[in-house]
Amino acid sequence: MTYSILVPVKQVADSTARIRVRNDGSDVDLSGVKMAANPFDEIALEEAIRQREAGMAREVVVVSIGPRTAQETLRKALAIGADRAIHVLAPREIEPLAVAKVLKKIAQREAVDLVFLGKQAIDDDCNQTGQMLAEFLGWPQATFASSVRIAGGEITVVREVDDGLETLALSVPAVVSVDLRLNEPRYASLPNIMKAKNKPLAEIAVEDLGVDIAPRLTLLGVREPDVRQAGTMVRSVGELASILRLAAGRI
Amino acid sequence: MSILVIVDHTEASFQDSARRAASAAAEIGTGIHILLAGVECRQAAMQLSRISGVDAIILAENQQLDRHLAEPMVELLARLASDYSVFMAPAGTSGKNVMPRLAARLDVMQVSEVIKVVAPDTFERPIYAGSAIATVSSSDPTLVLTVRSSAFEPAALDGAAEVRQMPASIGASASRVVSVSPNMSERPDLGSARVVVSGGRALGSREAFESLILPLAERMNAAVGASRAAVDAGFVSSDCQVGQTGKIVAPDIYVACGISGAIQHLAGMKASKMIVAINRDPEAPIFAVSDYGLVADVFEAIPELTRQLQD
Ligand SMILES: Cc1cc2nc3c(=O)[nH]c(=O)nc-3n(C[C@H](O)[C@H](O)[C@H](O)COP(=O)(O)OP(=O)(O)OC[C@H]3O[C@@H](n4cnc5c(N)ncnc54)[C@H](O)[C@@H]3O)c2cc1C
Ligand SMILES: Nc1ncnc2c1ncn2[C@@H]1O[C@H](COP(=O)(O)O)[C@@H](O)[C@H]1O
Secondary structure, three states: OOEEEEEEOOEEEOOOOOOEEOOOOOOEEOOOOOEEEOHHHHHHHHHHHHHHHOOOEEEEEEEEEEOOOHHHHHHHHHHHOOOEEEEEEOOOOOOHHHHHHHHHHHHHHOOOOEEEEEOOOOOOOOOOHHHHHHHHHOOOEEEEEEEEEEEOOEEEEEEEEOOEEEEEEEEOOEEEEEOOOOOOOOOOOHHHHHHHOOOOEEEEEHHHHOOOOOOOEEEEEEEOOOOOOOOEEEOOHHHHHHHHHHHHHHO | OOEEEEEOOOOOOHHHHHHHHHHHHHHHOOOEEEEEEEOOOHHHHHHHOOOOOEEEEEEEEOHHHOOOOHHHHHHHHHOOHHHOOEEEEEOOHHHHHHHHHHHHHHOOOOEEEEOEEEEOOEEEEEEHHHOEEEEEEEOOOOEEEEEOHHHOOOOOOOOOOEEEEOOOOOOOOOEEEEEEEEOOOOOOOOOOOOEEEEEOHHHOOHHHHHHHHHHHHHHOOOEEEEOHHHHHOOOOOHHHEEOOOOEOOOOOEEEEEOOOOOHHHHOOOOOOOEEEEEEOOOOOHHHHHOOEEEEOOHHHHHHHHHHHHHO
């Protein structure tokens, strides 16, 4: 039994980009900011490809919900090794709840057995979509995976939890959200970048999926975080020791 | 508006995070209950019953709830859907795992990592690794929230909540716990420690991390933290990672040793009351957020500091 794996990939501002708040405080200003695949989603994709290479998966399908530019990210995913891509064209940012509903539709249409996704998108920092998708599909979930093993109709996942590591066994189908230490994603090679141009990339308009994507949250504004003033530089370890001793004494 | 706070009593800092969540709850409304699910919750219930402003501790005792797996937890919580208008949990790995699944069950959009209650339906939360703070209001009839513990003060301990048992039978689940390997640290818990000593890539090896950072942490009665680079390089276990994608801490004193101060790291510690940094690069961004900085080599400065603090 080999599985079909769906990997949702979100296009986000590059992790090294400096994010500014618009002058009118209405939102962040992303004009001119370099976009890239969410780093966690690259890890999810790498894991899916490795499972296929190990003979555990027959197909890796990537899906992105977003504006037309999301196709660049999907092409890159194809170059890295996904078999085909689906772009759900959405005119504006949609919330994780709605993303999860869209992903449910896609997972069902494509009859996938597993969904591997990032634990968190580094733009909204929500950490919700995988858990919501698992609920909508009625599938078990394993979040924060740092190791994934497929065998005998089960998927065994080591989870990074606050107090250590927890190993879960889930029956397939299942949803797995991945953490940073699962693997080191590979780069796309030049020949694979060329080949990716011929891999299938289907486009669907979000309206055609019959999913309620109306926002539930209203963004009232965005502000800069409180700034910390740089303090003093001390000259010696001795000076630092006195400061720390004093501060510790006040606790 | 009744509020249910879901607490995982198997976590080291559950009491502290419950008190902080309770004070966030008190800013939203009244009728605050705390749910404890799992096995052997009684003692934890007695401890939490003293939290000020909490009316009741609800006990749901069942082996299947022991590790707070999302599927059985949501099955339990969904039965309480009509009793509460707010479900909230501390934004630890347990709450992050369970609450979005509950939100989906209730068909509401969760508000993650609340750092401020602006109004009962309006909250501040960080986005882009804390590069910006968004204010959002929810139009959902039921609210599902996770709250960042470090952003709220612990509620006082002068309450006397009643402890109630609820039926907690759960159907079979498609997932099971195979094993748990808790971190064996004897140091204070990172999530609630008042002092944190963190090490970064500069330490260079596990041996150096252990022989430099641990004695300093011990000296300062501190929890041990780390940058992602230090965790990735295997100097220390991953539950020590501080940052956007690790733990969020706000101790009274945070000592960053050989950490550059990338935005993702700052996201996890810049709300600390006092930040101290040791780095050999005077231009390191960590100094821009530090109250006290020392330009020095960690291999010389840390042993010397540990020694001087002994005197
Ligand atoms: C999606 C994503 C999520 C991330 N999440 C996190 C997170 O949660 N937490 C986190 O920490 N990072 C996170 N990162 C990584 C982050 O961007 C940085 O790469 C990381 O924090 C760097 O760790 P560091 O400061 O230890 O290492 P470096 O950036 O390499 O800094 C080492 C510092 O040590 C100093 N140094 C070197 N030798 C010495 C010496 N002998 N004495 C004194 N000083 C010395 C150097 O001057 C330098 O400033 C994330 C990145 C991404 C893309
Ligand atoms: N618009 C999107 N398109 C594709 N995948 C998404 C999208 N939004 C979220 N995801 C997936 O859900 C994960 C968690 O996102 P979030 O819940 O927003 O933090 C991401 O790492 C992605 O794998």
